[in-house]
Amino acid sequence: MTSANNAASAPAAARLGGALAWIALAAAVGAAAYAASGPRHLALYAVGVAIGAVLLRSEFGFTGSLRRFVIDRDRRALRAPLALLGLTTLALAPALAQGELFGQPLGPAAAPVALQVAAGALLFGVGMQLAGGCGSGTLFSLGGGNGRMLVVIVFFCAGSFVASLHMGWWAALPAAEPIVLGERFGWLPSAVFQLGVIGALWVWAGRRQQPAADHEKHGISRMGPALVALALLNLATLLLAGHPWTITWAYALWGAKAATWVGWDPAGAAFWQAPFQSAALARGVLDDVTSLMDIGLVLGAGGAALAAGRWTLRFDRRPGTMLAAVLGGVLMGYGARIGFGCTVGALLSGVASTSVHGWLWLAAVLPGTWLGGRLRPRFGL
Numbered sequence: 001m002t003s004a005n006n007a008a009s010a011p012a013a014a015r016l017g018g019a020l021a022w023i024a025l026a027a028a029v030g031a032a033a034y035a036a037s038g039p040r041h042l043a044l045y046a047v048g049v050a051i052g053a054v055l056l057r058s059e060f061g062f063t064g065s066l067r068r069f070v071i072d073r074d075r076r077a078l079r080a081p082l083a084l085l086g087l088t089t090l091a092l093a094p095a096l097a098q099g100e101l102f103g104q105p106l107g108p109a110a111a112p113v114a115l116q117v118a119a120g121a122l123l124f125g126v127g128m129q130l131a132g133g134c135g136s137g138t139l140f141s142l143g144g145g146n147g148r149m150l151v152v153i154v155f156f157c158a159g160s161f162v163a164s165l166h167m168g169w170w171a172a173l174p175a176a177e178p179i180v181l182g183e184r185f186g187w188l189p190s191a192v193f194q195l196g197v198i199g200a201l202w203v204w205a206g207r208r209q210q211p212a213a214d215h216e217k218h219g220i221s222r223m224g225p226a227l228v229a230l231a232l233l234n235l236a237t238l239l240l241a242g243h244p245w246t247i248t249w250a251y252a253l254w255g256a257k258a259a260t261w262v263g264w265d266p267a268g269a270a271f272w273q274a275p276f277q278s279a280a281l282a283r284g285v286l287d288d289v290t291s292l293m294d295i296g297l298v299l300g301a302g303g304a305a306l307a308a309g310r311w312t313l314r315f316d317r318r319p320g321t322m323l324a325a326v327l328g329g330v331l332m333g334y335g336a337r338i339g340f341g342c343t344v345g346a347l348l349s350g351v352a353s354t355s356v357h358g359w360l361w362l363a364a365v366l367p368g369t370w371l372g373g374r375l376r377p378r379f380g381l
Helices: 002-037 039-058 062-070 075-098 115-131 135-143 148-165 167-171 181-185 187-205 220-241 249-261 275-282 289-307 319-338 343-352 356-379
Strands: none
Touching: 002 039, 002 289, 039 135, 039 220, 039 289, 062 075, 062 115, 062 343, 062 356, 075 181, 075 187, 075 220, 075 343, 115 148, 115 167, 115 319, 115 343, 115 356, 135 148, 135 289, 135 343, 148 167, 148 249, 148 319, 167 319, 181 187, 220 343, 249 275, 249 289, 249 319, 319 356, 343 356
């Protein structure tokens, strides 16, 4: 009886130890963020933690949804992403229309309507299917114990850094200035128009093509609360940071910082001599809002997995899957940099900001998703 009790108590003790270690680490990062930049950064770190917990518990991701739509021709797979686009538009539009909060400007996620956006989205679509996750997906999967995602993130940073050195070439290609519908035509009519478009697509995507059970895991009814939470957390990011939620800028910054450690001189790179990039490179990682939120996202996902008793360390070391992790990371990193973001920063926050580049990004990521999805079996995925 004693042996049985000891055996039963071992997993409980391990879970308790893991929870205490997580609390200590999360608190240490929060304290460091507060010491580095004050209460606003601490609040943004908390938002990142909350986003990670929501993503882990809901298992929401654009990667699988887009793959089921493009490869399996399952329209219903688009319903959750479309619902998130609509809810986030509803959340952000009033704040963007206001323009500021307590003296802090609030700006949309906007970028040029450019060939480089389409090229970046296409590359990103291929990469996320090989990697098995998009920008946010790699982070919350890593937090949940998926060690392969660490390889993806390392090469994501490398791809983003290389792309940053090529930005001058891409910027010389044909492009139109950013088009934000809310700024051109007014936020209320633009939001109403966009919600109408999203609603029409949502109805079109509702055509049942598979049994209801096939959609149970990713169904809109199960994900509804998570989607509302993600929209509100994006609003919180906008109010605190002055811009909507982004992910991938941090990867470019981490890649550049790593390059300086091995002797790279940013003085010869035009992109890194721009005021914002130069200042970010000179500051600590926890001073950067996107980096801080990304770290919070990983920790939030880890905390949610521990709380649910689901945290397990796993690492798929098969050569094919490792090669896919490397290639996927590089393609996502390069694509995200030249395309001004990922499924979060360009697609979700861009569309919700009524920026036309977000819709262009969505259109261009679909063929990349098809190609990446077709390549997956070749890597044992």
